[in-house]
Amino acid sequence: MSKLNDDPGITDSLAGQGISRRDFIKFCTLMAATLSLPSSFIPKIVEALEKKLKPSLVWLEFQDCAGNTESLLRATKPTVADIILDILSIDYHETIMAPAGKQAEKSLMDVVKNQKGKYIAVVEGSIPMKDGGVYCCVGGRSAIDIAKEVCGNALATISVGSCAAYGGIPAANPNPTGAVGVKDAVPGITLINLPGCPVNVENITATVVHYLTFGTLPATDRLGRPYFAYGERIHDHCERRAHYDAGQFVREWGDEGHRHGWCLYEMGCKGPETFKNCPVVKYNEGTSWPVQAGHGCIGCAEPNFWDTMAPFYKRLPKVPGFGIETTADKIGVGLAAAAAAGLAAHGIARAVKGKDEKEEKGE
Amino acid sequence: MKKLLKRVYVWEFPVRFTHWVNVLSILVLSVTGYYIGNPFMHAYKESQYVMGWMRFIHFTAAYVFVVSLLIRLYWAFAGNKYASWKALFPVTGDKPAKLIQQMLYYAFLAEKPRFGVGHSPLAGLTYLLILVLYAAEIFTGFAMYSLYNPSGLYNSMFGWLFLIFTTPTLRLIHHIVMWLLVYLILIHIYVALYVDKLEKSGLMGSIFTGHKFVYPEVKTKD
Ligand code: HEM
Numbered sequence: 240m241s242k243l244n245d246d247p248g249i250t251d252s253l254a255g256q257g258i259s260r261r262d263f264i265k266f267c268t269l270m271a272a273t274l275s276l277p278s279s280f281i282p283k284i285v286e287a288l289e290k291k292l293k294p295s296l297v298w299l300e301f302q303d304c305a306g307n308t309e310s311l312l313r314a315t316k317p318t319v320a321d322i323i324l325d326i327l328s329i330d331y332h333e334t335i336m337a338p339a340g341k342q343a344e345k346s347l348m349d350v351v352k353n354q355k356g357k358y359i360a361v362v363e364g365s366i367p368m369k370d371g372g373v374y375c376c377v378g379g380r381s382a383i384d385i386a387k388e389v390c391g392n393a394l395a396t397i398s399v400g401s402c403a404a405y406g407g408i409p410a411a412n413p414n415p416t417g418a419v420g421v422k423d424a425v426p427g428i429t430l431i432n433l434p435g436c437p438v439n440v441e442n443i444t445a446t447v448v449h450y451l452t453f454g455t456l457p458a459t460d461r462l463g464r465p466y467f468a469y470g471e472r473i474h475d476h477c478e479r480r481a482h483y484d485a486g487q488f489v490r491e492w493g494d495e496g497h498r499h500g501w502c503l504y505e506m507g508c509k510g511p512e513t514f515k516n517c518p519v520v521k522y523n524e525g526t527s528w529p530v531q532a533g534h535g536c537i538g539c540a541e542p543n544f545w546d547t548m549a550p551f552y553k554r555l556p557k558v559p560g561f562g563i564e565t566t567a568d569k570i571g572v573g574l575a576a577a578a579a580a581g582l583a584a585h586g587i588a589r590a591v592k593g594k595d596e597k598e599e600k601g602e
Numbered sequence: 603m604k605k606l607l608k609r610v611y612v613w614e615f616p617v618r619f620t621h622w623v624n625v626l627s628i629l630v631l632s633v634t635g636y637y638i639g640n641p642f643m644h645a646y647k648e649s650q651y652v653m654g655w656m657r658f659i660h661f662t663a664a665y666v667f668v669v670s671l672l673i674r675l676y677w678a679f680a681g682n683k684y685a686s687w688k689a690l691f692p693v694t695g696d697k698p699a700k701l702i703q704q705m706l707y708y709a710f711l712a713e714k715p716r717f718g719v720g721h722s723p724l725a726g727l728t729y730l731l732i733l734v735l736y737a738a739e740i741f742t743g744f745a746m747y748s749l750y751n752p753s754g755l756y757n758s759m760f761g762w763l764f765l766i767f768t769t770p771t772l773r774l775i776h777h778i779v780m781w782l783l784v785y786l787i788l789i790h791i792y793v794a795l796y797v798d799k800l801e802k803s804g805l806m807g808s809i810f811t812g813h814k815f816v817y818p819e820v821k822t823k824d
């Protein structure tokens with residue numbers, strides 16, 4: 240039953256791009272699954288997306304590597320990307336937009352002015368605060384200046400990737416540019432943090448779909464991360480978990496255990512310390528993710544991961560003040576041996592002294 | 603002429619009971635904890651459950667340990683004066699002076715001080731340190747344990763630790779404190795055996811039976 244106006248429904252407009260209704264429903268199902276919603280919510284999502292509200296979305300890039308943009312564009316099949324473009328109106332995105340220069344900056348300001356409080360701002364990359372924010376400028380304005388205006392007037396801001404969420408790699412010690420995440424740069428705004436290096440696209444889309452469906456942003460934890468994506472540990476959903484529980488561990492790259500897909504715990508996997516839904520949504524439309532590919536998790540979605548999760552190939556952090564190769568256990572065994580030796584020496588010394596005393600007393 | 607020693611009841615049942623429950627649970631926690639940190643045995647079949655059992659035993663022993671400590675904590679208020687929490691703080695009367703003399707004694711620099719019946723001042727201080735390390739293990743342990751369910755009760759009780767420390771740091775603290783406990787326990791056992799031989803007060807026996815033997819002139823009542 241097609242509508243009798245010139246605006247085609249979402250199915251029709253997608254059909255024009257070679258995407259069937261079936262693909263669209265599959266997309267809605269994927270979104271429900273990502274949001275951990277029961278399947279009874281699928282019709283609600285379908286209905287919401289069919290309304291084609293098309294909120295404006297502006298995508299800001301600051302101190303970043305465009306990895307999150309890559310993640311978004313790396314759709315193997317056109318379907319998801321096309322549907323995203325159909326449910327959203329991406330009005331500014333430096334990497335993919337056609338206009339350049341003053342024209343481009345004008346389209347950003349148009350959105351800020353004309354749709355105040357109604358658009359979604361996405362931030363990728365950290366914001367340098369040192370020296371008045373001079374270390375990252377776009378169109379002659381500093382990142383912090385742009386972020387304050389654009390995020391401050393948005394309906395909500397989504398920080399994608401660990402740099403925007405926590406400062407990420409630019410903020411790693413010694414943090415020469417004074418980089419921080421959006422939360423610290425522009426405090427007090429409505430913000431959703433989607434850390435990860437890069438973020439899984441499904442989590443961005445699902446956040447937007449949640450908003451379109453329920454009119455609210457998804458519930459978040461104390462770090463501003465939505466529970467649906469960051470509510471559980473990698474380790475608790477990992478496909479190698481059975482090997483962990485069994486006690487089957489890779490001990491060296493390329494050893495027999497590695498070839499058999501055993502657990503990467505001893506190779507420094509940070510899955511037990513990291514909250515994210517990678518094992519479920521994966522990357523590149525569910526193709527794979529690091530642990531599946533044979534590399535331990537490096538905890539890229541945790542705050543300041545570059546400093547706190549290092550060394551990536553060791554299970555425990557370095558002990559401050561000792562050599563890099565000295566692990567806690569080596570120190571432990573050494574000290575225990577020293578303590579035992581000390582006690583033995585004390586005992587011998589005391590025995591000798593006791594004998595002397597006895598001799599002195601003439602016993 | 604040899605004087606007859608007097609038999610006094612020092613360690614009441616709850617003190618002895620919790621002491622040995624603690625010894626057992628710490629032994630189990632250390633062995634399983636070491637395995638968790640450093641899985642030295644590898645399974646050869648996927649159907650095995652080595653790490654699974656180790657963690658299960660670790661967490662069960664953790665509960666036993668905590669309950670035992672709570673009983674001992676209660677007894678620090680309800681028990682006799684030797685079991686009192688006050689014995690851990692050698693700050694009253696002649697205790698500070700004796701503490702210094704005792705330290706010098708162990709370094710072969712002074713004569714052995716004469717003590718009463720309960721903990722010596724240095725022993726009290728050592729148990730205070732052990733208690734702090736217990737607390738460190740329990741807090742970091744339960745914080746790590748809470749990660750399996752971040753909206754659960756344990757996370758609301760111990761999750762604040764994550765505001766101060768990162769998870770890998772908590773693991774490192776938990777790991778290092780195990781070693782610190784190992785040293786203190788080594789020293790503890792050594793000193794217990796040593797003082798037992800020296801004082802002939804039946805110290806070693808006392809932790810089993812509760813009774814010590816002291817010179818008749820030693821005050822045993824307040
Ligand atoms: C895991 C090992 C051990 C730990 C953590 C430990 C800890 C403690 C603590 C905290 C106390 C104070 C008792 C109280 O007030 O509740 C104590 C007392 C005592 N423990 Fe242990 N203990 C351990 C092993 C042993 C062993 C193996 C022995 C000897 C066979 C022993 C002999 C004693 C004795 C004789 C006392 C009373 C001595 C005094 O207070 O001066 N302990 N121990």
Ligand code: HEM
Nearest residue numbers: 631632635636638639664739740743744746747773777780
């Ligand atoms: C004397 C007491 C204890 C000792 C000596 C001890 C020892 C250890 C050690 C050495 C580890 C390995 C750390 C690593 O390298 O990653 C560990 C892990 C752990 N312990 Fe303890 N522990 C003690 C008490 C507790 C308590 C009271 C809890 C509370 C539940 C606890 C919970 C844990 C947890 C959750 C882990 C991490 C296990 C995992 O990754 O799944 N421990 N323990």
Ligand code: SF4
Nearest residue numbers: 474477502503508510
């Ligand atoms: S590979 Fe990493 S996340 Fe997976 S079970 Fe092993 S330790 Fe956990």
